[in-house]
Amino acid sequence: MTKWQKNAAYALAVYALMVAVFRYSSGGQGxxxxxxxxxxxxxLALWMGWLRSRLNEQAAEWGRRRFRPWPEERRR
Structure with missing residues (x-):
């Protein structure tokens, strides 16, 4: 599968899950x-997933670029 097809399948699965959640929740929407x-x-759910992965990537990159040791690693 190409990346486009994977993204489309993932979006369709999220959509189907959301429909089922809203239809069969305790409120019982039509x-x-x-x-x-x-x-x-x-x-919104897809954007939140993308944002989370992006923030995790940036946090990992920031951790690699840190030039000062963490407070626990300092010797006094």
């Missing part, structure tokens, strides 16, 4: 409302 709510929340 199918139309569940489909619309999932359409709104899926891009």
């Amino acid at each position: 199918w139309g409302t569940a489909l619309l709510l999932a359409l709104v929340t899926t891009p």
